[in-house]
Amino acid sequence: xxxxxxxxxxxxxxxxxxxxxxxxxxxxxxxxxxxxxxxxxxxxxxxxxxxxxxxxxxxxxxxxxxxxxxxxxxxxxxxxxxxxxxxxxxxxxxxxxxxxxxxxxxxxxxxxxxxxxxxxxxxxxxxxxxxxxxxxxxxxxxxxxxxxxxxxxxxxxxxxxxxxxxxxxxxxxxxxxxxxxxxxxxxxxxxxxxxxxxxxxxxxxxxxxxxxxxxxxxxxxxxxxxxxxxxxxxxxxxxxxxxxxxxxxxxxxxxxxxxxxxxxxxxxxxxxxxxxxxxxxxxxxxxxxxxxxxxxxxxxxxxxxxxxxxxxxxxxxxxxxxxxxxxxxxxxxxxxxxxxxxxxxxxxxxxxxxxxxxxxxxxxxxxxxxxxxxxxxxxxxxxxxxxxxxxxxxxxxxxxxxxxxxxxxxxxxxxxxxxxxxxxxxxxxxxxxxxxxxxxxxxxxxxxxxxxxxxxxxxxxxxxxxxxxxxxxxxxxxxxxxxxxxxx
Amino acid sequence: xxxxxxxxxxxxxxxxxxxxxxxxxxxxxxxxxxxxxxxxxxxxxxxxxxxxxxxxxxxxxxxxxxxxxxxxxxxxxxxxxxxxxxxxxxxxxxxxxxxxxxxxxxxxxxxxxxxxxxxxxxxxxxxxxxxxxxxxxxxxxxxxxxxxxxxxxxxxxxxxxxxxxxxxxxxxxxxxxxxxxxxxxxxxxxxxxxxxxxxxxxxxxxxxxxxxxxxxxxxxxxxxxxxxxxxxxxxxxxxxxxxxxxxxxxxxxxxxxxxxxxxxxxxxxxxxxxxxxxxxxxxxxxxxxxxxxxxxxxxxxxxxxxxxxxxxxxxxxxxxxxxxxxxxxxxxxxxxxxxxxxxxxxxxxx
Numbered sequence: 112x113x114x115x116x117x118x119x120x121x122x123x124x125x126x127x128x129x130x131x132x133x134x135x136x137x138x139x140x141x142x143x144x145x146x147x148x149x150x151x152x153x154x155x156x157x158x159x160x161x162x163x164x165x166x167x168x169x170x171x172x173x174x175x176x177x178x179x180x181x182x183x184x185x186x187x188x189x190x191x192x193x194x195x196x197x198x199x200x201x202x203x204x205x206x207x208x209x210x211x212x213x214x215x216x217x218x219x220x221x222x223x224x225x226x227x228x229x230x231x232x233x234x235x236x237x238x239x240x241x242x243x244x245x246x247x248x249x250x251x252x253x254x255x256x257x258x259x260x261x262x263x264x265x266x267x268x269x270x271x272x273x274x275x276x277x278x279x280x281x282x283x284x285x286x287x288x289x290x291x292x293x294x295x296x297x298x299x300x301x302x303x304x305x306x307x308x309x310x311x312x313x314x315x316x317x318x319x320x321x322x323x324x325x326x327x328x329x330x331x332x333x334x335x336x337x338x339x340x341x342x343x344x345x346x347x348x349x350x351x352x353x354x355x356x357x358x359x360x361x362x363x364x365x366x367x368x369x370x371x372x373x374x375x376x377x378x379x380x381x382x383x384x385x386x387x388x389x390x391x392x393x394x395x396x397x398x399x400x401x402x403x404x405x406x407x408x409x410x411x412x413x414x415x416x417x418x419x420x421x422x423x424x425x426x427x428x429x430x431x432x433x434x435x436x437x438x439x440x441x442x443x444x445x446x447x448x449x450x451x452x453x454x455x456x457x458x459x460x461x462x463x464x465x466x467x468x469x470x471x472x473x474x475x476x477x478x479x480x481x482x483x484x485x486x487x488x489x490x491x492x493x494x495x496x497x498x499x500x501x502x503x504x505x506x507x508x509x510x511x512x513x514x515x516x517x518x519x520x521x522x523x524x525x526x527x528x529x530x531x532x533x534x535x536x537x538x539x540x541x542x543x544x545x546x547x548x549x550x551x552x553x554x555x556x557x558x559x560x561x562x563x564x565x566x567x568x569x570x571x572x573x574x575x576x577x578x579x580x581x582x583x584x585x586x587x588x589x590x591x592x593x594x595x596x597x598x599x
Numbered sequence: 600x601x602x603x604x605x606x607x608x609x610x611x612x613x614x615x616x617x618x619x620x621x622x623x624x625x626x627x628x629x630x631x632x633x634x635x636x637x638x639x640x641x642x643x644x645x646x647x648x649x650x651x652x653x654x655x656x657x658x659x660x661x662x663x664x665x666x667x668x669x670x671x672x673x674x675x676x677x678x679x680x681x682x683x684x685x686x687x688x689x690x691x692x693x694x695x696x697x698x699x700x701x702x703x704x705x706x707x708x709x710x711x712x713x714x715x716x717x718x719x720x721x722x723x724x725x726x727x728x729x730x731x732x733x734x735x736x737x738x739x740x741x742x743x744x745x746x747x748x749x750x751x752x753x754x755x756x757x758x759x760x761x762x763x764x765x766x767x768x769x770x771x772x773x774x775x776x777x778x779x780x781x782x783x784x785x786x787x788x789x790x791x792x793x794x795x796x797x798x799x800x801x802x803x804x805x806x807x808x809x810x811x812x813x814x815x816x817x818x819x820x821x822x823x824x825x826x827x828x829x830x831x832x833x834x835x836x837x838x839x840x841x842x843x844x845x846x847x848x849x850x851x852x853x854x855x856x857x858x859x860x861x862x863x864x865x866x867x868x869x870x871x872x873x874x875x876x877x878x879x880x881x882x883x884x885x886x887x888x889x890x891x892x893x894x895x896x897x898x899x900x901x902x903x904x905x906x907x908x909x910x911x912x913x914x915x916x917x918x919x920x921x922x923x924x925x926x927x928x929x930x931x932x933x934x935x936x937x938x939x940x941x942x943x944x945x946x947x948x949x
Contacts, residue, residue: 148643148644148673149644151644151653155653155657241796242796242797242799242800243800244800245797245800245801245802246786246797246802267945269938269941269942269945270942270945272938272941273935273938273939273941273942276931276934276935276938277935279931279935280928280931280932280935283927283928283931285677286676286677286678286711287924288787289763289787289924290763290787290920290924291678291709291711291762291763291764291765291787292710292711293677293711294928295928300680300681300684301681303676303677303680303681303711304675304676304677304681307676419796423795423796423816423819424792424795424815424816424819426792429643432643432792433644435792436647436649436650439650439811439889439890440650440653440654440886442885442886442889445815509673509674509675509676509681510672510673510674511674511681511685531942533942545931549927550787550789552925552927553787553924553925554786554787554788555786556922556924556925557784557785557786557787557922557924558758558760558784558786558802558803560755560784560922561922561923
């Protein structure tokens with residue numbers, strides 16, 4: 112593995128891939144999946160190993176780059192950075208943009224390294240373990256995540272729940288995730304897939320934020336200012352060691368599960384950090400623990416998603432599926448035999464996760480000073496630029512103007528929700544989780560012949576359901592006992 | 600080219616005329632293709648169908664088979680129906696075509712599209728993949744025959760993991776039809792990789808894979824009981840077909856190329872010719888081997904017969920809807936309304 116990365120051409124490819132990934136990840140509207148899918152044909156003519164190195168480096172870069180715009184503009188560059196906006200932006204507006212970036216980048220590195228270690232040493236047992244989770248277990252897991260939702264952001268429980276259930280409602284139109292039948296499409300074919308994640312997400316966050324700033328009459332726009340260093344001292348990391356490791360492990364494990372991506376990894380780690388924190392009230396107002404949890408976890412999902420890919424041939428994420436396609440095109444047979452038949456390909460993938468994460472750290476810390484200047488670009492220039500990228504990104508996704516329309520519509524919805532103090536993050540998480548929950552519940556019911564009993568009779572599922580119930584009771588108790596009465 | 604003498608007499612002047620026509624008249628009439636040819640792939644970039652079309656794109660470019668580039672447009676979603684509809688409504692000038700496998704038949708039969716093969720001009724069928732039926736390695740069944748007996752003796756007990764409405768679902772429906780009174784219990788598991796995970800974890804009893812998928816997964820603790828082709832698969836010569844086990848079911852996957860209805864005949868034959876020449880290239884022959892696909896190409900009468908056979912096969916297949924599922928959309932609507940009332944109250948009292 113070391114030989115491979117001692118050649119300049121391979122290192123050059125890692126550098127190229129990571130830089131492109133970071134750039135695309137940082138631009139709201141453009142995603143890593145898009146970059147990798149577009150680059151895939153270019154790798155056809157490359158050596159298989161070089162092609163894989165380039166694509167994996169892009170993957171690492173894209174997941175990391177999202178934190179830049181999430182922190183400086185409160186617009187997550189990728190879905191994985193939604194949770195980072197909650198604390199990154201408040202910290203940046205309070206005069207510490209460098210520190211917010213530094214925390215995110217450092218946590219990303221740790222998350223990347225932990226998941227790299229798991230990928231390197233534990234790929235096989237972890238992949239085996241993940242197949243034990245059937246539809247009922249996955250459903251219970253989503254219920255646990257939804258139970259965490261109620262306490263998101265700094266709004267009241269009713270508002271959090273309303274935003275979350277609106278998100279779930281918006282996920283309903285389109286093809287039923289389990290039965291494959293059409294629902295609430297009003298006979299319009301372009302509604303068959305419902306509202307897609309990327310247009311909804313960039314609409315809510317990027318377009319919504321622009322509308323909010325442009326229409327604010329009193330000129331009170333939250334400005335990011337300050338010129339502090341992005342270098343975060345070692346004691347800060349040491350005091351957050353437990354949080355770092357926990358978030359990285361959560362991210363790695365969630366990355367392994369097929370169909371559950373980086374956004375949910377960072378959500379779960381964020382909520383776990385908030386629950387375990389001595390200062391949970393700081394979450395959503397610029398908590399360093401929040402930034403660390405979100406960013407460590409989302410980078411950890413990259414290594415996690417590659418675990419089932421190299422050990423079983425099962426992609427753990429959408430990008431994983433594209434990489435699988437790349438392996439096949441290059442004549443490599445993904446699956447358990449890959450290790451034996453093409454060890455160089457496996458080593459290239461594993462090695463790139465390590466090298467690209469380190470390179471990402473160097474690039475981002477080295478350029479943090481310039482990156483932070485992004486926020487001082489006049490809004491007159493920045494906003495049209497971002498809007499242009501969003502429109503292009505939404506259109507390029509499928510070449511459908513419908514997606515652009517959806518994005519603009521959700522821009523208005525996001526702007527109005529923000530006015531009504533409904534938390535956007537809760538909305539988006541409800542929107543992302545709903546199809547996963549529904550698909551798994553319905554698949555489980557179809558397999559059990561309509562019986563809900565396995566939810567409680569299967570041990571893993573039972574544990575998850577009990578945790579969810581306990582979490583809700585515990586939250587209620589915490590609310591009752593807190594001296595600060597709930598807003599009402 | 601060798602031609603018998605009599606034919607040569609007819610052919611040579613005809614060829615000369617064609618040449619003259621090409622040189623002098625086509626610029627006036629507009630030669631096809633006059634702009635890039637867009638192939639709509641109704642699935643996501645990087646998936647099986649996308650990779651398949653990109654192999655053609657590459658072979659055509661590297662061998663300079665077409666003066667215009669081939670452009671791939673991924674319009675994914677809803678089992679391919681969004682992309683196929685876009686293609687159906689495209690200008691019928693040959694510059695926009697669709698590549699879609701057997702899903703075009705099953706989506707119409709399942710009721711998710713009110714259009715099907717009859718709403719397109721078929722161009723060609725290229726590449727055939729076999730289908731196998733597999734169980735987990737701890738399964739009590741050692742042959743398809745045994746399994747189907749059990750599915751008849753204990754109907755609705757064996758869980759078949761599938762992608763409802765997709766060709767994979769129809770593999771199972773054909774099996775049921777091939778063994779009277781046998782019934783599976785269907786559950787939604789999604790694509791090949793997810794089916795493998797569910798089969799390994801023991802969450803489903805059996806499922807179907809393409810030969811390429813099975814080749815990739817076979818050492819992970821699963822076992823095929825039968826292939827569904829007319830003949831045994833060349834990659835697995837020891838695997839019995841369903842017919843050899845007395846189950847009268849055949850199924851396989853073909854990739855079809857379609858043009859919008861009323862695309863002129865000259866454009867169709869140009870595209871047929873292009874695909875035929877691409878199929879003959881070394882690149883495609885090699886890639887097909889790695890994808891475990893048979894490098895067949897059908898145009899003209901053969902193609903029409905294949906399409907007719909496939910449509911016929913679906914006649915008489917009845918889709919039973921799975922267990923009644925909870926009306927989650929209405930439950931959520933109710934919950935949202937309740938939350939809304941609470942927030943309104945909160946706002947008023949504030």
